[in-house]
Amino acid sequence: xxxxxxxxxxxxxxxxxxxxxxxxxxxxxxxxxxxxxxxxxxxxxxxxxxxxxxxxxxxxxxxxxxxxxxxxxxxxxxxxxxxxxxxxxxxxxxxxxxxxxxxxxxxxxxxxxxxxxxxxxxxxxxxxxxxxxxxxxxxxxxxxxxxxxxxxxxxxxxxxxxxxxxxxxxxxxxxxxxxxxxxxxxxxxxxxxxxxxxxxxxxxxxxxxxxxxxxxxxxxxxxxxxxxxxxxxxxxxxxxxxxxxxxxxxxxxxxxxxxxxxxxxxxxxxxxxxxxxxxxxxxxxxxxxxxxxxxxxxxxxxxxxxxxxxxxxxxxxxxxxxxxxxxxxxxxxxxxxxxxxxxxxxxxxxxxx
Amino acid sequence: xxxxxxxxxxxxxxxxxxxxxxxxxxxxxxxxxxxxxxxxxxxxxxxxxxxxxxxxxxxxxxxxxxxxxxxxxxxxxxxxxxxxxxxxxxxxxxxxxxxxxxxxxxxxxxxxxxxxxxxxxxxxxxxxxxxxxxxxxxxxxxxxxxxxxxxxxxxxxxxxxxxxxxxxxxxxxxxxxxxxxxxxxxxxxxxxxxxxxxxxxxxxxxxxxxxxxxxxxxxxxxxxxxxxxxxxxxxxxxxxxxxxxxxxxxxxxxxxxxxxxxxxxxxxxxxxxxxxxxxxxxxxxxxxxxxxxxxxxxxxxxxxxxxxxxxxxxxxxxxxxxxxxxxxxx
Ligand SMILES: Nc1ncnc2c1ncn2[C@@H]1O[C@H](COP(=O)(O)OP(=O)(O)OP(=O)(O)O)[C@@H](O)[C@H]1O
Ligand SMILES: Nc1ncnc2c1ncn2[C@@H]1O[C@H](COP(=O)(O)OP(=O)(O)O)[C@@H](O)[C@H]1O
Ligand code: SF4
Ligand code: SF4
Ligand SMILES: [Mg+2]
Ligand SMILES: [Mg+2]
Numbered sequence: 001x002x003x004x005x006x007x008x009x010x011x012x013x014x015x016x017x018x019x020x021x022x023x024x025x026x027x028x029x030x031x032x033x034x035x036x037x038x039x040x041x042x043x044x045x046x047x048x049x050x051x052x053x054x055x056x057x058x059x060x061x062x063x064x065x066x067x068x069x070x071x072x073x074x075x076x077x078x079x080x081x082x083x084x085x086x087x088x089x090x091x092x093x094x095x096x097x098x099x100x101x102x103x104x105x106x107x108x109x110x111x112x113x114x115x116x117x118x119x120x121x122x123x124x125x126x127x128x129x130x131x132x133x134x135x136x137x138x139x140x141x142x143x144x145x146x147x148x149x150x151x152x153x154x155x156x157x158x159x160x161x162x163x164x165x166x167x168x169x170x171x172x173x174x175x176x177x178x179x180x181x182x183x184x185x186x187x188x189x190x191x192x193x194x195x196x197x198x199x200x201x202x203x204x205x206x207x208x209x210x211x212x213x214x215x216x217x218x219x220x221x222x223x224x225x226x227x228x229x230x231x232x233x234x235x236x237x238x239x240x241x242x243x244x245x246x247x248x249x250x251x252x253x254x255x256x257x258x259x260x261x262x263x264x265x266x267x268x269x270x271x272x273x274x275x276x277x278x279x280x281x282x283x284x285x286x287x288x289x290x291x292x293x294x295x296x297x298x299x300x301x302x303x304x305x306x307x308x309x310x311x312x313x314x315x316x317x318x319x320x321x322x323x324x325x326x327x328x329x330x331x332x333x334x335x336x337x338x339x340x341x342x343x344x345x346x347x348x349x350x351x352x353x
Numbered sequence: 354x355x356x357x358x359x360x361x362x363x364x365x366x367x368x369x370x371x372x373x374x375x376x377x378x379x380x381x382x383x384x385x386x387x388x389x390x391x392x393x394x395x396x397x398x399x400x401x402x403x404x405x406x407x408x409x410x411x412x413x414x415x416x417x418x419x420x421x422x423x424x425x426x427x428x429x430x431x432x433x434x435x436x437x438x439x440x441x442x443x444x445x446x447x448x449x450x451x452x453x454x455x456x457x458x459x460x461x462x463x464x465x466x467x468x469x470x471x472x473x474x475x476x477x478x479x480x481x482x483x484x485x486x487x488x489x490x491x492x493x494x495x496x497x498x499x500x501x502x503x504x505x506x507x508x509x510x511x512x513x514x515x516x517x518x519x520x521x522x523x524x525x526x527x528x529x530x531x532x533x534x535x536x537x538x539x540x541x542x543x544x545x546x547x548x549x550x551x552x553x554x555x556x557x558x559x560x561x562x563x564x565x566x567x568x569x570x571x572x573x574x575x576x577x578x579x580x581x582x583x584x585x586x587x588x589x590x591x592x593x594x595x596x597x598x599x600x601x602x603x604x605x606x607x608x609x610x611x612x613x614x615x616x617x618x619x620x621x622x623x624x625x626x627x628x629x630x631x632x633x634x635x636x637x638x639x640x641x642x643x644x645x646x647x648x649x650x651x652x653x654x655x656x657x658x659x660x661x662x663x664x665x666x667x668x669x670x671x672x673x674x675x676x677x678x679x680x681x682x683x
């Protein structure tokens with residue numbers, strides 16, 4: 001077996017949007033030089049986490065070949081996505097990489113029966129010639145998510161609960177027998193108990209069907225629970241990435257620490273720590289415009305250099321970290337230039353607050 | 354004397370579909386008390402009736418929702434009110450915003466999208482108190498907003514110029530302008546990410562601690578209750594099935610539903626397999642007989658299928674409705 005074989009290679013991908021105004025040059029790098037890869041032989045759940053507006057959905061659009069990166073390339077099963085031009089190739093790619101979106105009620109039209117989508121998907125991707133032949137395929141996909149064709153037959157989206165409809169959208173994604181599922185905040189609209197049933201489903205797909213999953217989320221507790229590796233994004237940049245036990249279990253980047261500490265824990269013993277005041281003043285567009293570290297405006301450890309030059313990404317304690325606190329430079333940086341750890345600097349001028 | 358006493362409240366949605374009348378029993382025999390100076394959390398899965406209960410408590414009942422029976426009694430000191438009987442005009446004049454205010458998910462409906470934030474403040478203050486002196490009003494509003502740690506410049510922006518988190522904090526600023534006795538917050542941070550959620554809830558908690566009023570916080574996210582609430586009520590299928598101080602809910606829950614919820618919560622540092630509850634949420638138009646949880650309860654026995662469990666009072670302000678607890682207490 002060739003251990004080098006990759007399912008997905010994301011190679012220095014950058015997406016630039018024109019926004020005008022707030023940023024010099026009017027360009028915003030929603031995805032900024034992002035690289036990672038998934039192994040073909042070893043299915044895994046790869047999480048991408050970060051605050052809203054940190055470029056997660058933009059990255060997802062690139063991976064789904066819905067958006068051309070401004071720079072860099074994405075290679076799926078050996079094929080550079082930018083070379084996919086013909087309809088047949090595009091269909092083949094869509095068969096292998098299936099999306100699951102945040103709001104299941106947007107995926108399904110209220111005027112169409114839910115089963116119609118499932119039959120259509122089976123026929124469109126060539127798994128069956130007609131509805132009759134598709135029925136067992138649809139039923140099998142529904143069984144994998146704990147439902148059956150019997151249960152959803154003749155029903156419209158509003159006649160199913162939020163959790164059921166999200167499970168139907170996962171079933172739909174399974175019909176083409178994909179090699180990769182790209183789920184963009186699939187659980188942020190559903191309640192805590194249904195959340196677990198959906199993430200358990202992703203785990204089952206990885207373990208039993210050998211399907212890899214890119215799990216985009218801001219729910220770090222479920223990300224820890226199901227994923228193997230995680231990348232933390234901040235304003236387009238991956239600031240820390242590696243095995244989830246390391247990155248979330250013992251975060252090194254100050255931003256990962258803030259995110260991790262902000263997750264409320266379902267225990268009564270950490271109330272005081274969670275209540276420690278935080279600063280929300282930072283503006284999204286302003287942070288995108290920063291030349292140095294994007295976190296410099298909120299970081300309790302900010303140094304002079306952080307404001308002027310982009311920190312390098314280094315391997316530290318089994319994960320990659322992009323921060324001046326680590327690596328060789330760390331020893332040289334002048335500790336007296338570090339601020340007092342005060343996070344309340346929220347300044348305000350224009351744009352979104 | 355509690356601030357609010359809800360007694361055996363039933364509120365159903367009564368609809369006609371093709372001439373067949375149907376009632377959704379979204380709140381079915383709920384009793385609860387809220388006291389001054391506490392944060393009471395309500396948790397429960399989607400569609401269990403949390404928002405419906407809030408509608409009745411806040412006096413915003415509209416058809417097809419109807420109060421079938423029970424009382425919702427407020428004691429605001431100088432003013433006593435039964436929400437099930439109050440005249441809508443009196444409610445608008447004397448209770449809403451001044452005694453009870455409401456923060457909901459997204460908050461777009463309270464903030465007028467085509468008017469600057471300061472105009473929304475102006476509208477509410479004008480209707481409920483009057484603005485004899487515009488300059489003083491502007492000054493006081495700025496002070497209020499700044500005291501809550503918000504930049505006063507937000508007042509001159511439109512709602513769409515604010516991020517989701519800032520919008521929720523503005524909604525809380527609005528809800529507290531008259532220092533009401535009760536602030537009701539229904540999923541105030543559900544659409545927000547963790548850092549912003551933490552900031553918004555910290556603000557709500559600080560206001561409560563400072564003014565000593567009551568906050569009723571509804572969210573399905575138990576981890577939030579663990580960090581914010583003083584007491585928690587767990588709802589299932591239109592009923593409160595367990596209620597206790599937060600510490601007890603998380604360390605010694607007695608109802609099988611609560612026990613399952615607590616056990617299945619994911620947590621950083623814990624990779625053990627978490628089972629989700631089998632079966633589907635009950636249909637409130639035709640709820641299960643006996644204990645409504647029995648089709649999904651791993652501990653159900655014969656009595657559960659036929660007899661509705663009564664609420665049992667345990668020591669330490671702990672209430673549970675489960676036959677197992679009743680039998681253990683006998
Ligand atoms: N206008 C309405 N007409 C008929 N039924 C309704 C109406 N509004 C809500 N219901 C039903 O009442 C029940 C309780 O709904 P409610 O909105 O109180 O749930 P909830 O606990 O707040 O859920 P969520 O966590 O999803 O907000 C549900 O079965 C719902 O479908
Ligand atoms: N089509 C677009 N044109 C301009 N800016 C965009 C576009 N799509 C996204 N953005 C901006 O890119 C940034 C990242 O957005 P997004 O990828 O949606 O983040 P996330 O999914 O992490 O919330 C945001 O500032 C957003 O406003
Ligand atoms: S590079 Fe500097 S500002 Fe950025 S996270 Fe590290 S210490 Fe903080
Ligand atoms: S009454 Fe019976 S079915 Fe209901 S929770 Fe208790 S044991 Fe379970
Ligand atoms: Mg997104
Ligand atoms: Mg609700």
